[in-house]
Amino acid sequence: MTAITLNVNGASHAIDVEDRTLLVHALRDTLRLTGAHIGCDTSQCGACTVHIDGRAVKSCTVLAAQAVDSEIRTIEGLAKGADLHPMQAAFREHHGLQCGFCTPGMIMMAVDIARRHPRPDDATVRAELEGNLCRCTGYHNIVKAVIAGAAAMEGLA
Amino acid sequence: MYELAYVRPQSLTDALAMLAQDDGAQALSGGQTLMPVLRARLAMPTRLVDLARLHELAGITPAGDGIEIGAATTHHDVSTSSAVRSVLPALAGLAGGIGDAQIRHRGTIGGSIANNDPAACYPSALLALGASITTSQRTLAAQDFFTGMFSTALEPGEIVRSIRLPACDKARYIKFRNPASRFALVGVFAARLPGGYRIAITGGGNGVFRWQEAEQHLDSGGSVSAIAEERLDIGNFTGDLHGSAEYRRHIAAVTVRQAISAIT
Numbered sequence: 067m068t069a070i071t072l073n074v075n076g077a078s079h080a081i082d083v084e085d086r087t088l089l090v091h092a093l094r095d096t097l098r099l100t101g102a103h104i105g106c107d108t109s110q111c112g113a114c115t116v117h118i119d120g121r122a123v124k125s126c127t128v129l130a131a132q133a134v135d136s137e138i139r140t141i142e143g144l145a146k147g148a149d150l151h152p153m154q155a156a157f158r159e160h161h162g163l164q165c166g167f168c169t170p171g172m173i174m175m176a177v178d179i180a181r182r183h184p185r186p187d188d189a190t191v192r193a194e195l196e197g198n199l200c201r202c203t204g205y206h207n208i209v210k211a212v213i214a215g216a217a218a219m220e221g222l223a
Numbered sequence: 224m225y226e227l228a229y230v231r232p233q234s235l236t237d238a239l240a241m242l243a244q245d246d247g248a249q250a251l252s253g254g255q256t257l258m259p260v261l262r263a264r265l266a267m268p269t270r271l272v273d274l275a276r277l278h279e280l281a282g283i284t285p286a287g288d289g290i291e292i293g294a295a296t297t298h299h300d301v302s303t304s305s306a307v308r309s310v311l312p313a314l315a316g317l318a319g320g321i322g323d324a325q326i327r328h329r330g331t332i333g334g335s336i337a338n339n340d341p342a343a344c345y346p347s348a349l350l351a352l353g354a355s356i357t358t359s360q361r362t363l364a365a366q367d368f369f370t371g372m373f374s375t376a377l378e379p380g381e382i383v384r385s386i387r388l389p390a391c392d393k394a395r396y397i398k399f400r401n402p403a404s405r406f407a408l409v410g411v412f413a414a415r416l417p418g419g420y421r422i423a424i425t426g427g428g429n430g431v432f433r434w435q436e437a438e439q440h441l442d443s444g445g446s447v448s449a450i451a452e453e454r455l456d457i458g459n460f461t462g463d464l465h466g467s468a469e470y471r472r473h474i475a476a477v478t479v480r481q482a483i484s485a486i487t
């Protein structure tokens with residue numbers, strides 16, 4: 067075991083992990099932040115998406131130790147108390163989910179899309195969501211939710 | 224994941240020492256190839272030496288009339304760099320089409336070329352443009368660096384530092400995408416350099432290669448429509464569940480014609 071400090075959602079956590087521990091396992095098993103899901107073992111599904119230093123990444127494809135000295139943000143860090151983040155609210159409003167398994171990854175990716183493309187169009191959102199798979203929705207309502215959520219984040223909705 | 228050790232050197236010198244000391248040590252950059260490989264136990268190094276934050280491997284700088292890109296530069300940073308976009312827009316386009324946004328946020332150019340996946344995008348650009356690769360030991364021409372599928376001229380413990388590419392506004396990368404893996408089923412990088420046309424093909428299966436016959440055909444004034452797939456050596460292609468060797472060769476020739484049409 068190695069003692070490391072992870073900065074997650076603005077708080078620093080001193081934890082003991084093995085060097086081989088993937089970030090998603092440190093988040094889920096050690097910090098009990100179970101929002102990031104594990105949907106594949108090939109780095110393709112995006113259910114595990116979190117932000118490292120503001121950029122969306124697949125937490126199943128990063129060692130916890132690689133994220134030391136970085137700022138990590140997970141789905142649990144978006145809402146302010148009882149107030150949903152505008153992107154979370156947009157997913158609820160536009161019915162951007164069915165079973166919900168892909169949703170934390172989708173929303174973390176969506177927040178990243180909005181950061182880089184403040185008013186994304188349909189084609190941009192679809193291209194940017196290439197790394198996030200959903201087995202339920204057929205994506206239409208997810209795309210609507212991302213466009214609406216991005217507008218809300220800009221304060222335009 | 225199996226048991227392994229992780230170390231984060233503070234300098235290139237430290238990194239080289241850590242790799243030299245331990246036969247089981249392997250370089251780690253963005254991890255976007257290595258992590259899936261380790262999880263599947265296709266390779267089992269016992270120690271990972273993290274190069275991602277080394278300042279010696281960072282940055283995009285002008286070099287002569289071209290550009291020099293540090294090995295640890297992410298695909299995202301290459302695709303959005305104003306310097307790359309102005310002198311070599313085709314490379315920015317290539318980087319912006321690798322994998323998906325999350326992969327591009329961590330995967331690096333150095334890791335991609337050191338890995339030399341037969342379906343990877345970057346090797347075709349480096350080969351077509353006649354890039355040079357500076358390592359911890361020496362500088363190599365791209366044609367000497369890529370030595371076959373998943374194989375390069377790198378010696379054990381040797382680290383890619385940077386890649387130097389010429390400016391070129393007559394270049395295009397066209398990727399015929401495998402929609403499941405997001406890799407190239409076939410990818411073509413075509414360029415018009417002062418010395419003539421250059422065409423490199425990735426995704427064939429046996430590693431990136433140049434199609435010199437088509438280059439010569441174009442250099443001697445031949446037409447794009449006369450670039451025929453029968454003249455492309457079938458030995459460069461292999462078949463798998465995604466497509467036969469003949470299918471790949473056909474797609475390659477079509478894609479070459481599209482790429483050449485786009486730059487002439």
Ligand SMILES: Cc1cc2nc3c(=O)[nH]c(=O)nc-3n(C[C@H](O)[C@H](O)[C@H](O)COP(=O)(O)OP(=O)(O)OC[C@H]3O[C@@H](n4cnc5c(N)ncnc54)[C@H](O)[C@@H]3O)c2cc1C
Pocket residue numbers: 108109110249250251252253254255256257258259274294295320321322323326329330331332333334335337338340342343344345377381382383384404405406407
């Ligand atoms: C879902 C998915 C889709 C992808 N799609 C594409 C695609 O469309 N096109 C494409 O080209 N790639 C694709 N990739 C691969 C991706 O581009 C990787 O980022 C890249 O191949 C490896 O770069 P890395 O920095 O992640 O390297 P790592 O995974 O860290 O390392 C890869 C190899 O290179 C070695 N290495 C790393 N850095 C150095 C160095 N500086 N010197 C010497 N050796 C070094 C490592 O030891 C290892 O053997 C995809 C990957 C995934 C998971």
Ligand code: FES
Pocket residue numbers: 103104105106107108109110111112113114115124125126127
């Ligand atoms: S769990 Fe599927 S990409 Fe991370």
Ligand code: FES
Pocket residue numbers: 162163164165166167168169199200201202203
């Ligand atoms: S809502 Fe079920 S996987 Fe997307």
